[in-house]
Amino acid sequence: MDASLDRLHSFFRKMTADGWDVAGPLKWGFFFVDPDPDKLRQLFGELEDHGYHIEELHQADDQDWVLQVSKTEVLAAEKLHRRNLAFNELAAGCGVALYDGWDVGQK
Secondary structure, eight states: OOOOHHHHHHHHHHHHHOOTTTTOOOEEEEEEEESSSHOOOOHHHHTTTTTEEEEEEEEEESSSSEEEEEEEEEOOHHHHHHHHHHHHHHHHHTTEEEEEEEEEEOO
């Protein structure tokens, strides 16, 4: 995933303008993609002890599986940026094809 701190700052400003409490806990979702679901399960093993939960592991198409993990916490733009960079490295280190980004919802 191409991580841009400037885009994250812009996104956080928009969230605040839309009435979101970005200083409070939100439910953050993170997505990983690979043709091998076992690699995704192995990657989750690296996250499980850090408070992440599996939201979904499903086959997206004929080739790829998608792992969605989530964690409810407070994340500032800078911390989310560091998380994106770390998840890019985690995916590469686990041999997973792609860290595909994040989403956020109210807890």
